[in-house]
Amino acid sequence: MKLFILFGCLIYLVGYHAKTLKQQRRFPEDFLFGTATAAYQIEGGWNADGKGENIWDYVTHNTPTVITDASNGDVAADSYNNYKRDVQMMRELGLDAYRFSISWARILPDGFSNNVNEAGVKFYNNYINEMIKYNIEPIVTLYHWDLPQKLQELGGFANPLFSDWFEDYARVAFDHFGDRVKLWITFNEPREICYEGYASDTKAPVLNSSAVGAYICAKNLILSHAKAYHAYNNDFKSNQGGECGITISVNWYGPLTDSKDDAMAAELRRQAEWGLYAEPIFSSEGDFPKELSRKIALKSAEQGYSRSRLPSLTDDEKDFVKGSFDFFGVNHYTSLLVSASEYKQEFIVPSMLDDVGAFTYVPEEWPKAASYWLRLAPNSIYNALSHLRNKYGNIKFIITENGWSSGPSGGLIDDDRVRYYRAALESVLDCLDDGINIKGYMAWSLLDNFEWNEGYLERFGLYEVDFEDPARPRTPRKSAFVYKQIIKSREIDHSYEPDPMTMAVDE
Numbered sequence: 001m002k003l004f005i006l007f008g009c010l011i012y013l014v015g016y017h018a019k020t021l022k023q024q025r026r027f028p029e030d031f032l033f034g035t036a037t038a039a040y041q042i043e044g045g046w047n048a049d050g051k052g053e054n055i056w057d058y059v060t061h062n063t064p065t066v067i068t069d070a071s072n073g074d075v076a077a078d079s080y081n082n083y084k085r086d087v088q089m090m091r092e093l094g095l096d097a098y099r100f101s102i103s104w105a106r107i108l109p110d111g112f113s114n115n116v117n118e119a120g121v122k123f124y125n126n127y128i129n130e131m132i133k134y135n136i137e138p139i140v141t142l143y144h145w146d147l148p149q150k151l152q153e154l155g156g157f158a159n160p161l162f163s164d165w166f167e168d169y170a171r172v173a174f175d176h177f178g179d180r181v182k183l184w185i186t187f188n189e190p191r192e193i194c195y196e197g198y199a200s201d202t203k204a205p206v207l208n209s210s211a212v213g214a215y216i217c218a219k220n221l222i223l224s225h226a227k228a229y230h231a232y233n234n235d236f237k238s239n240q241g242g243e244c245g246i247t248i249s250v251n252w253y254g255p256l257t258d259s260k261d262d263a264m265a266a267e268l269r270r271q272a273e274w275g276l277y278a279e280p281i282f283s284s285e286g287d288f289p290k291e292l293s294r295k296i297a298l299k300s301a302e303q304g305y306s307r308s309r310l311p312s313l314t315d316d317e318k319d320f321v322k323g324s325f326d327f328f329g330v331n332h333y334t335s336l337l338v339s340a341s342e343y344k345q346e347f348i349v350p351s352m353l354d355d356v357g358a359f360t361y362v363p364e365e366w367p368k369a370a371s372y373w374l375r376l377a378p379n380s381i382y383n384a385l386s387h388l389r390n391k392y393g394n395i396k397f398i399i400t401e402n403g404w405s406s407g408p409s410g411g412l413i414d415d416d417r418v419r420y421y422r423a424a425l426e427s428v429l430d431c432l433d434d435g436i437n438i439k440g441y442m443a444w445s446l447l448d449n450f451e452w453n454e455g456y457l458e459r460f461g462l463y464e465v466d467f468e469d470p471a472r473p474r475t476p477r478k479s480a481f482v483y484k485q486i487i488k489s490r491e492i493d494h495s496y497e498p499d500p501m502t503m504a505v506d507e
């Protein structure tokens with residue numbers, strides 16, 4: 001009997017300690033919890049008050065077939081008129097920060113800095129001031145995919161002068177908003193800009209120029225980032241005291257098996273997906289990834305090109321680009337497994353996938369979102385971030401996007417999104433436990449919005465938006481309450497159930 005009681009006490013004590021240990025997993029007080037959006041996806045007001053046309057206006061108006069539901073961002077969530085409600089939602093959630101993008105053509109209608117649209121500047125001033133009023137730190141992306149159409153007509157990212165145009169635009173933004181904005185992101189997701197915009201028929205400008213244009217874009221984009229970074233560093237940082245980085249999409253690509261070939265295939269795939277853009281900026285060599293560059297050169301020669309389709313960086317360019325960051329913005333959503341053996345060449349034109357030669361696989365048991373590319377994968381954030389830390393050192397990381405999609409009739413009780421966010425944030429805690437220097441986490445997204453090629457068929461919002469109603473009313477989903485709980489307590493309470501689901505600003 002005594003032994004039985006002793007054993008019972010022991011079990012109770014172990015259980016109690018395990019619980020308290022788990023409760024000790026807290027996010028630091030200075031950790032920035034936020035949400036993220038992008039101008040074209042939420043603002044609407046596509047031609048309001050002097051805004052110029054951008055490549056998404058152009059593509060959606062002229063080739064609506066590119067968008068599954070033939071919709072566009074003309075009105076979207078109408079945040080151009082509803083920005084105060086959006087800031088109220090940020091306050092309801094208790095956000096520390098809010099990541100949004102500036103529409104280049106709203107402040108420079110032709111793309112060039114000679115013609116500044118004062119109404120556009122005023123809109124962003126009001127928006128930023130509203131955040132500052134409530135202690136919400138604005139994190140500004142300069143480019144989230146919406147190039148002024150006039151610049152596209154001059155070649156866009158393929159024009160070698162692109163980096164000058166981007167630097168000029170960045171300077172206008174630093175000049176007007178840098179007294180209040182302290183975290184600047186030059187580009188959102190170079191891979192999606194260059195690969196999907198220039199080597200596929202999905203994203204604007206829908207050029208599908210195969211794996212030629214995409215590599216020219218990659219080089220020009222990296223140089224443009226570095227020009228904006230140096231402009232900030234040399235001419236603004238001492239007065240404004242902010243930081244400048246870039247956001248790259250870093251999903252985790254692991255090997256399918258333990259074979260050497262799969263390990264190599266996974267490495268090549270990582271180099272193609274994000275190393276191409278990260279390596280020149282964050283590595284000590286300041287150059288494109290070696291194995292990938294060799295493979296592209298080889299493929300280019302086989303295809304009869306007299307030089308590699310991937311343009312090289314000169315020594316001066318490498319020096320200029322290397323180390324051009326204060327932080328690494330990571331967009332992370334999911335994981336994929338890579339196999340070398342199963343890859344079959346599918347393309348007749350040069351393609352980035354053929355350049356890599358690796359097949360990706362996703363286990364059926366990983367839960368599916370509404371987006372075909374999105375699964376809930378185990379340890380996804382930890383795998384990606386620990387790899388980045390091991391590769392580039394323990395630099396400052398901010399997770400600038402992470403989120404889950406449902407279909408248009410998904411409703412307010414979004415238990416699958418709740419499960420995803422809790423798992424993702426547990427993985428962030430694993431990173432913090434391991435000493436990885438993550439300083440913030442931005443959930444994608446604050447509210448439902450125009451999801452690019454899927455239009456309004458995929459919803460990522462913590463707040464649901466009624467797109468049928470001209471007023472675009474916003475209603476919090478269950479995930480909004482759960483995120484609020486985590487932000488407020490700095491802990492993940494897996495048993496928390498909001499009841500009733502009524503939202504208010506905590507004073």
Ligand SMILES: C[C@H]1O[C@@H](Oc2ccc([N+](=O)[O-])cc2)[C@H](O)[C@@H](O)[C@H]1O
Pocket residue numbers: 038041188189192249251331333334373401444451452460
């Ligand atoms: C939902 C958000 O997606 C971001 O872009 C991508 C693109 C591709 C992947 N992927 O894993 O294949 C993930 C995210 C984008 O930055 C944002 O605007 C949203 O649309």
